[in-house]
Amino acid sequence: xxxxxxxxxxxxxxxxxxxxxxxxxxxxxxxxxxxxxxxxxxxxxxxxxxxxxxxxxxxxxxxxxxxxxxxxxxxxxxxxxxxxxxxxxxxxxxxxxxxxxxxxxxxxxxxxxx
Amino acid sequence: xxxxxxxxxxxxxxxxxxxxxxxxxxxxxxxxxxxxxxxxxxxxxxxxxxxxxxxxxxxxxxxxxxxxxxxxxxxxxxxxxxxxxxxxxxxxxxxxxxxxxxxxxxxxxxxxxx
Numbered sequence: 001x002x003x004x005x006x007x008x009x010x011x012x013x014x015x016x017x018x019x020x021x022x023x024x025x026x027x028x029x030x031x032x033x034x035x036x037x038x039x040x041x042x043x044x045x046x047x048x049x050x051x052x053x054x055x056x057x058x059x060x061x062x063x064x065x066x067x068x069x070x071x072x073x074x075x076x077x078x079x080x081x082x083x084x085x086x087x088x089x090x091x092x093x094x095x096x097x098x099x100x101x102x103x104x105x106x107x108x109x110x111x112x113x114x
Numbered sequence: 115x116x117x118x119x120x121x122x123x124x125x126x127x128x129x130x131x132x133x134x135x136x137x138x139x140x141x142x143x144x145x146x147x148x149x150x151x152x153x154x155x156x157x158x159x160x161x162x163x164x165x166x167x168x169x170x171x172x173x174x175x176x177x178x179x180x181x182x183x184x185x186x187x188x189x190x191x192x193x194x195x196x197x198x199x200x201x202x203x204x205x206x207x208x209x210x211x212x213x214x215x216x217x218x219x220x221x222x223x224x225x226x227x228x
Contacts, residue, residue: 004156036219038219041221042221043117043118043205043207043218043219043220043221043222044205044207044217044219045218045219046216046217089156089157101159102157102159102217103156104149104156104157105156106154106155106156107156
């Protein structure tokens with residue numbers, strides 16, 4: 001079945017470091033891909049999305065590119081801040097499926113040291 | 115408030131008891147979703163309400179789980195005869211329309227069954 005695999009955390013970085021959180025997926029056809037973020041004490045929020053191959057989603061300095069060749073959607077940021085500390089979830093909606101079938105990865109906790 | 119709210123934020127119950135979890139979606143959102151997140155795992159879809167349509171219950175893990183929604187407002191998720199494996203964070207989300215990936219999540223209810 002369709003699934004999402006993301007790197008296990010926690011990931012701890014110093015402020016201004018470069019961030020990569022790996023995400024790979026298994027799906028039939030070309031799903032839509034997402035990154036959600038959950039800040040401490042808050043609900044999940046959509047961070048960025050890409051709905052077709054080679055699309056790049058971006059928001060708040062974060063980027064992810066839909067790579068069909070490697071079935072990946074890695075999250076990157078060039079210079080992280082303490083305020084980026086949160087749990088990040090990679091997710092997909094299978095093609096021709098409804099949004100109620102969104103499939104989430106297990107989440108990666110990111111901690112940024114000042 | 116403007117966001118999705120859930121209550122209680124934490125619930126500890128004894129095995130075999132029934133629990134009710136509440137979700138208040140964003141006003142005007144026609145779609146409402148319930149998810150479960152076990153420790154260290156991704157979100158599992160439970161149930162989806164869209165307007166007056168019959169809910170999509172395909173994610174409910176057993177007949178001990180049920181949910182109701184009054185019109186386009188409050189929803190309650192009921193777990194009867196709780197078991198220890200029901201311990202998880204239960205998340206509610208709402209969206210403007212059905213089949214939207216722009217889901218807005220509440221902070222969740224952490225359920226612990228002892």
